[in-house]
Amino acid sequence: MSAPSDPTQGTSASLSGVTDLEQHLREETVQAEGRVPEQHEAAGLYQETQWQLTRGRYRSGGQGYQLELRVDVDGTRPQNRVSADFFSISGSTVSYFGSFIVHFPTVAVTADQVVLEGLGIFTFTAGAPRVRVTVPRRTTAQPQADATVQFLTDSGRPGANYACAFVSPYFRSVILEQDSVTGSVPFVSYNTAALPQPPSSPARVLTVVKSYAEAGIELQMSGISDIITDAPGTDLRWDDAELHNAMVQHFSGHANAPQWKVWMLVASAHTGGYRGIMFDYNDASQRQGAAVFYDAIKGDTPQSQRAQLRTYVHEIGHAFNLLHSWQKNLAVPPQPLGPNGGFADLSWMNYVQNYRPVSGAGGEAAYWAAFPFQFTDSELVHLRHGNYRDVIMGANPFATGAAEISPELFEEPVEDQSGLALEVRAKETFAFGEPVVVELKLCTTDLRGRSTHGHLHPDTDFTHIAITQPSGRTVLYRPMMRHCSDDAATIRLDGNNPAIYRSAYIGHGADGHYFQQPGEYRIRAQYLAGDGSRIVSPVCVLRVRYPLAQADQEVAELMLGEEAGTLLSLLGSDSPCLTSGNNALREVIERYGDHPLAVYARMAQGINAEREFKDITADKELKIRRPDTKESIQQLTAVADASARGEGVDNITLNMVMRRLARAQARQGDLEQATGTIDKMVRTFESKQLRPPVLEQIRGQAERTKAALLAEAGKGPTQKNQKNQKKQ
Structure with a gap:
């Protein structure tokens, strides 16, 4: 008997379905958090008895559909939401079907139960969109109660009913595998009392695992923590191509499928000098790999330990599909920015030097003086209740992909007193298949000069580029590798140094090739200045012309292959997973060496040959190709x-x-x-x-x-x- 096409209508599901692995979590509670919801206090029901919190993850069993329920109306920083994911069951296979969330459900508390009810927002058309969750009340001396979910139509007619066993006080559980290179010491913990912090933030010893536990997310260490031995005299700086190869080839949990697993590599240094990077932005299963670079954050001082904690939590946050604080409006769908365009967020996902409160001084010192070591409320809603495919690693791409964005996001401001101007330059026409490279120019319009940061390249998340394609669709260019450039890099633009320039290859990125059809393209960029100003460029128009001869078409097909695009983004790679791309570039050089586009294939191959290339053997030894x-x-x-x-x-x-x-x-x-x-x-x-x-x-x-x-x-x-x- 097949399951109904709408899981909110049909037969009920039973309590079975809690795995042996999770059975021990049924006894876990969050009693130690100590406080009770204000609405419960008002009912006068907590005067004599200590009750279990109405909070955590529940799961149904049975045939047809499985429901994974999250209840978040109690405990520490409740977000007053109920959410769930549906999974369809067919034989011995389980597949994701859809999700829903109820924002701010009504809460009714009696001596026997807590009832939550509200209208759900579904990822599919639900015939019974109203959701009622009933949780029997239990004292702290009793096991946590199970929950019942009843779906109702708009008229109040009952739909499907699910009995859900309590699974865990955590809303989600993720396995973290962490490897490190010899000499790169992984972070352990930081005592927040070691340095001044906000009076409202309790002193505590934080690890990466504890930081996420406070957000309601369980990070389980995989038990696999290899030390990668290096060869004497090795250049221990890693580039993007080597990181991508290391994850694909040697993350034991890597798979081209959604799964609650993430890999962290503790490496020595990045060729760009970065502190950390969530580098898995390419292919159909992204956000599975991150790295931190020990040389940029090492140290035993409290300041160094604090910075290490922030870097680890920040990069793993990207794996959960959290954007930087000032970028949330560029997500799909867009999310509202916090105060001061997101720069006032006291979050793991902000940059300390970018902190700009609504009033008073900003910068690094002000950030640490006010930071309570936590995510913002909107970030908690995403981590705890975001739709399954938007959060789980290996599903929807970072920022959910190159879906169409509103061109108004890049409109010129009504008033601009920043003293800065941005320009995008490119040649007027490109051959079909030619890598599209633009030049970015940032200059001052104030003769007295202006100070800002020098992070002008779009892979640092301070410059964003919108591309309007011949079809009229406007997409956001998303670089294959985003670098967390959380250093000030302050520059002064004045008469002696009026402008800075950067060259950016935007033909290929996290979503593949952006210029795959001939026609007219309109390019516009936006730069986020050091003071939070958003500087918008005029539109740059370019054309991709039709191939003129058979050889032009054949070379374009080789250059527009997905792996060839990845190699152009990475400036070459030895990775075995890019073998067909390397073969395509070599074919361009060997068969079409006189063609104008062969110069780009030569550049990727030549730069890759000029550098060392690191690989990790099956024995976790660092192998170097000279x-x-x-x-x-x-x-x-x-x-x-x-x-x-x-x-x-x-x-x-x-x-x-x-x-x-x-x-x-x-x-x-x-x-x-x-x-x-x-x-x-x-x-x-x-x-x-x-x-x-x-x-x-x-x-x-x-x-x-x-x-x-x-x-x-x-x-x-x-x-x-x-x-x-x-x-x-």
Whole structure:
């Protein structure tokens, strides 16, 4: 007998269904939290007896549908919600069907039971949308009571009825697997009394597990905690490609399916100097992997321990699909921003240096003085009651995907006194399949100058880019890797340094390729300044033209493959899961080497060859593929030569390519050729007649690069001496 198509109508479900693993949780309660709901106090029912809290997770059994119920009207920080997920049962398989939430149900308390009732908001069309939950009252000396869920139509006619066994005081339970690289010491705990904190925040010892427990989320350590041994002399800085490969190949719980599991890698350092990253943004099963970087947060001082706790909780928060505090309006569906555009949120998901209260001074000191070590109420609602696929790892993508967004989110402000201006630049036409790269320019419009932060690239979550496609659909560009750049990076824009520039590849991201059809595209960017101002660029219009010949179509098909796009985002990778993408790029080089788009395939292959690539063996040892300088020099020289003629990559990317080429030449032992490449880079940009301030920056960068190459070869000042000279 098949289950009815609407789980709110039909037969009842029994109490069975609590697994042996969870049976021990039935005895767990949250008695120690101590207080009772105000509405219960008003009923005068707690004067003599201590009652169990009306709070936690329940589950039905039986055939047809299983209901996982969450009741949240009691205990610590109740959000006054009832929510649940439906799972359809067919034979020995269980599949997700849909979810609902009741906001602010009515609560009726008698001597025998608590009854919650309200109109549910469902992910499907429900024939009986009213929800009534009945929980018998039990004293703290008794086991926690089970719950009954009755669905009713709008007219009050009874629908399906579910008997749900109590499972846990936690609303959700997640398995955390944590591995670490030798020398990278995992965080243990922080005593909040070690440094000043808000008077309203109780002193306590917090671990990552305890921090989530306070939010009503159970993190269970998997019992697998491997130490990855490294090879002597290894460059322990990890890049995005290596992190992506490590998770896919060596997270024992990784699967291309939704599951309550997440992997944390405690690594030494990131090539970008970041503190942490939730790096799993690509493919159909995202948000399963995060990393923290020990070198950026290490230390035994209370300040260091506090920062480590925040970084761990923050990155795992992204795995639960929590956005940064100032980004919630860009989620799908949009969520309301907190005070001051989200910058006033006292949350794990804000950046300490970005904290801007409604009144008074902001910044890091003000944040820590006011932060109670908790999520905001809206974040608790998401963690506890968000729809199943929006929260569970491996289901809906971060921010729920590239669904259409409202163009009004990027409209110019009515008034702008920020003293800053943003511009998006791109060439007017792109070949079909050509990687779309834009240049971002941030400048000051105030002759007195303005200070802000330098996080202009869209992978740092301070700059967002909207793309209106030929169909008229506007989507948000979501980078494949988002970096948590929670450092100030303050810059001063004035007459001596009027602008900063960044080059961004936006052709491919977390949602795949964004420019897959010929036609006109409209690009607009928004930059969140250091003071919270939102600077919007004018619209940049570009066209993707139709292929002109058969070879153009064949090259485009190779370049527009999903794995090829991932490799362009990562600037190459050795990961076995990207083998077909590497084969496609090599085919472009070998069969279509003279085609204009071959320069991009050469760049990804050449940059990947120039660097080491880390992999983790089955024995949890770090295996290093050494740089292939010959291959790198061959490919990057071709990129540099074509670009110098105006037939390759943009100026900012060319700058990066020539410095990487010089490093490959130096590693091959030819310092003269390497320094000659850097000198050639300066001459190339001088011939392009760039603005004097930009040329000065390039000349300074060239000198620093040559000094670094000499130092690496043991023929120049050490890095420490270079820093001392720079200070002098």
